[in-house]
Amino acid sequence: MVEREPTSFATNAIDRDDLVWCRPELEAQIRSLDADELRQIALAVGELLQDEFWSAVRSILSQQFDQATDGVDEEVDMSDIDNDNSDPT
DSSP: OSSSSSOOOSSSSHHHHHHHHOGGGHHHHTTTOOHHHHHHHHHHHHHHHHHHHHHHHHHHHHHHHHHHHHTTTOOOOOOGGGOOOOOOO
16 A cells, blocks of 8 residues: 555636636636636635545546456446536535
8 A cells, every 4th residue: 555645636727718717707817817816716726626536536546456356357437426516505
């Protein structure tokens, strides 16, 4: 077993246009953000998503290797994964 913290995480950048899509009423403020401010937002998003990200990685690996042990030599069908990112509130 690996006894260290994981070092990679997918969210280390965020696209300004994605932020505008998410909050169009803040477009002027979003457009005025500099690169450091965008990176801080990306890091904050990464922090919030970290547990869910690693849970998804574990799930995908389990699916991949469960298939391999069943003698199926196919990649994981990503359409089977629940990607509902809607706000539950």
